[in-house]
Amino acid sequence: MKGLVTRGLAVASSVAMIAVLAACSSTPDTPADEPYVAPQGVTDTEIIFGTHQPLTGPASGGYSKISPATKAYFDYVNANGGVYGRKITYKIMDDTYNPATTQTVVRQLVQQDKVFAILNGLGTPTHTGVLDFLKESDIPDLFVASGATTWNQPSKYPGTFAVQPDYTTEGKVIGNYVKTNLAGKKVCHFGQDDDFGRDALAGLEKGLGAKVTAAEKYVTSNTNVAPQMSALKDAGCEVVVTATIPGFTSLAIGRSAGIGFTPQWIASGVGGDYNTVSTPLGAAGKTLMEGFLTTGYLPAATNADDPWVKLFTKINTDYNSGATFDGNIVYGMSVGYLTVQALLAAGKNLTVEGLEKAIQDGGAKFKGPGIVPFAYSATSHAGYAGVRMSKVTNGVQAYFGSALTTDAADAPVKEYTEAPAVPPTNGIPTA
Amino acid sequence: MSTTEQAHNDQAGPPAPPPSTLLGGPTSTAPAGGPAGVLGSTLLRNLLVTVVCVAVMMGLTTVLGPFQNFQLAYVLAYLSALIGLNVLIGLNGQLSLGHGAIMAVGGYSMGFTQNAMVDAGYVDNRAFALWWTVVVSLTVGVLAAIVAGLLIGLAAARLRGPYLAGVTLAVAVLVPGITTAFDVFNGDQGIRVSVPRRPPALAKVLGPSFTNEQWQAWVALFAVGLVGLLMANLIRSRYGRMFKAVRDDEVAAQLSGINVARTQITAFVVSSATAGLAGGVFVFLVKNSQPGFFSLTLSLYLVLALVLGGLGSIAGAIWGALFLVAVPYLTAQLSRGLHVPPDLELRLSGNLPLAIFGLALILVTIIAPGGIQALVRRIWAWLYGLVRRPAG
Numbered sequence: 001m002k003g004l005v006t007r008g009l010a011v012a013s014s015v016a017m018i019a020v021l022a023a024c025s026s027t028p029d030t031p032a033d034e035p036y037v038a039p040q041g042v043t044d045t046e047i048i049f050g051t052h053q054p055l056t057g058p059a060s061g062g063y064s065k066i067s068p069a070t071k072a073y074f075d076y077v078n079a080n081g082g083v084y085g086r087k088i089t090y091k092i093m094d095d096t097y098n099p100a101t102t103q104t105v106v107r108q109l110v111q112q113d114k115v116f117a118i119l120n121g122l123g124t125p126t127h128t129g130v131l132d133f134l135k136e137s138d139i140p141d142l143f144v145a146s147g148a149t150t151w152n153q154p155s156k157y158p159g160t161f162a163v164q165p166d167y168t169t170e171g172k173v174i175g176n177y178v179k180t181n182l183a184g185k186k187v188c189h190f191g192q193d194d195d196f197g198r199d200a201l202a203g204l205e206k207g208l209g210a211k212v213t214a215a216e217k218y219v220t221s222n223t224n225v226a227p228q229m230s231a232l233k234d235a236g237c238e239v240v241v242t243a244t245i246p247g248f249t250s251l252a253i254g255r256s257a258g259i260g261f262t263p264q265w266i267a268s269g270v271g272g273d274y275n276t277v278s279t280p281l282g283a284a285g286k287t288l289m290e291g292f293l294t295t296g297y298l299p300a301a302t303n304a305d306d307p308w309v310k311l312f313t314k315i316n317t318d319y320n321s322g323a324t325f326d327g328n329i330v331y332g333m334s335v336g337y338l339t340v341q342a343l344l345a346a347g348k349n350l351t352v353e354g355l356e357k358a359i360q361d362g363g364a365k366f367k368g369p370g371i372v373p374f375a376y377s378a379t380s381h382a383g384y385a386g387v388r389m390s391k392v393t394n395g396v397q398a399y400f401g402s403a404l405t406t407d408a409a410d411a412p413v414k415e416y417t418e419a420p421a422v423p424p425t426n427g428i429p430t431a
Numbered sequence: 432m433s434t435t436e437q438a439h440n441d442q443a444g445p446p447a448p449p450p451s452t453l454l455g456g457p458t459s460t461a462p463a464g465g466p467a468g469v470l471g472s473t474l475l476r477n478l479l480v481t482v483v484c485v486a487v488m489m490g491l492t493t494v495l496g497p498f499q500n501f502q503l504a505y506v507l508a509y510l511s512a513l514i515g516l517n518v519l520i521g522l523n524g525q526l527s528l529g530h531g532a533i534m535a536v537g538g539y540s541m542g543f544t545q546n547a548m549v550d551a552g553y554v555d556n557r558a559f560a561l562w563w564t565v566v567v568s569l570t571v572g573v574l575a576a577i578v579a580g581l582l583i584g585l586a587a588a589r590l591r592g593p594y595l596a597g598v599t600l601a602v603a604v605l606v607p608g609i610t611t612a613f614d615v616f617n618g619d620q621g622i623r624v625s626v627p628r629r630p631p632a633l634a635k636v637l638g639p640s641f642t643n644e645q646w647q648a649w650v651a652l653f654a655v656g657l658v659g660l661l662m663a664n665l666i667r668s669r670y671g672r673m674f675k676a677v678r679d680d681e682v683a684a685q686l687s688g689i690n691v692a693r694t695q696i697t698a699f700v701v702s703s704a705t706a707g708l709a710g711g712v713f714v715f716l717v718k719n720s721q722p723g724f725f726s727l728t729l730s731l732y733l734v735l736a737l738v739l740g741g742l743g744s745i746a747g748a749i750w751g752a753l754f755l756v757a758v759p760y761l762t763a764q765l766s767r768g769l770h771v772p773p774d775l776e777l778r779l780s781g782n783l784p785l786a787i788f789g790l791a792l793i794l795v796t797i798i799a800p801g802g803i804q805a806l807v808r809r810i811w812a813w814l815y816g817l818v819r820r821p822a823g
Contacts, residue, residue: 093763100724101723103716110498129621194619
């Protein structure tokens, strides 16, 4: 009796499963046969971009100001008619710099909010996790806010474009500078334990032409950097090159000062904005950061005479409720400017392929706030092709020397002498 | 041990749920008690309910959009871990603050196994035809979690109350620490895991509307179906009654011939196995294994979700899993929809869910000490009373 019942139930449940399976299949969608089909997130009046940003969490210091600045630039463009009559909507999602959260928010942006592209997604560990998803979904992945060399793989990730100089390129320039100007000093490295730190160290050693004396690492989930600083002190480091996010640049400088360790600091540009790094250090910030070296590729936020800084300051006042003006604002607005340039180059009939082709073919000629050229081509999705060294003197961060270009491979470090571009009068690029 | 259902009566803690809510979802209306005949067999009844639930949910995935399916898969993965943790906390009375770490053990083991199979050529990187590799790697993840659970369980059986909480808390802190200390785990960035996409054969049968997210939800659904079925049976078995006997009074249990230490270790191993499966399913969903996901916060969230949902029942675990996914999502929607000044939105986003979790915990503790499920039962009983009164 019981065996019969069991068998009966097994059959019944199998039938139920098959019924559900059958219900799952429905008729396929037929594509419309029209000359121009607007992709997801694009209408005649709107283009939707999405981004994942650390608005809160360990990397929020400074970085949380980037996406509002980009949005402010878009609002400015929208107020002046938009791009080909389309207004730009920018959806910003907080991922707290936690890669697991990035997975969820990017899916939400792509699958629920139906964005046209992910723009300026921030962070090496965070963005690495969504590369494959974006590729599978055929969503452009524009101007990743990170300098990892990962973004520059056109054959593997045709839709992904970098914007920042990659950390290896930057590291080579720094290494080259140290070799020439701080010869004979013991050089050490302090980096994030991911592709950011690894790429930067590789570049530094390429530029130096030698191994560093000591290399220490940190993870963002652990804010105690005292052991690493002690190790660098014990190794007798005289120059410490860092690949750190701003919060950890502050921590490293602060902790070291606490144990009487004051080497020459040279920070990667992503963790080198004076205002962002010195604020957490409090009153001691100005003293501790005297002589602090870093790199940049955009106009210095402190240079009030620069026409780009003038333009961005005005937009910041009008559209960003006058947030404290610093390197993050310049960066965010520059990304907005570049995006508008790319959209204009892609033409009125905006498509995924059209946009990618426009950046590949014409991106190297885009003239904007950058003080070095872009490296975009069919075989390169790298962003800015170099950096310029900058130094803090009496609490003012300013460039010195000339802008330098190179690549992540073995190209030599060269001076770039072309004069920087001047912004158009209305502050909006033209096609 | 007797095989009657009388062992369900509890003397301590919140009242045990009636048998029907042990299995069914919050809307289950299955008749209470154990009627004779076909439904008299616990295994058959649980099998039937599981199959119906899984079938209904599979149907539901065809209606949902890809993002909702992804969220559903998240809920289901949390549910696998919560059902097992409920067996440990609700049924056996042992507290674990380290289940997030056990999920990490399952997740990383699953990831390494899956990648090893890809490297060995068992999975074609482009076609991903061999979906069964997921079953293998998930199984390895479960086995690894069982080993981890056994080790922690051996220590746990000697410890009580705050000491047990302390040891499991140490595990929760230690495991993410290990993943950032050794290069093989690749630090905060974690390891990328190549998992097969939806099986082409299935996609051919079901057509283009069968999305990859739907397939992901199905995998999570099968996992949770398996966990639910096994746990529902376990709860009603000799082991379930032994777990409860040890929870209620260790001395009395010992006098009845129950080996207390062995029972406690068994409960730890069982709940670790489900946590390991949940960790593996998460890695399958996000195609990455990263310490940021398996942080101390996750371990605490799991316990929090159970307290909010209701300790001791599968329905309580369902409420908890829904809560864990819905609250961050809804608060993000809310803070985006409110049009607050950008400055304030910066502060709200990310922090608001934490505040809501805290507030909910306070409210539930005051209003419904037995969790949401206890509240639902009270409302249900009240409605039932309303219907009955005119008739009687």
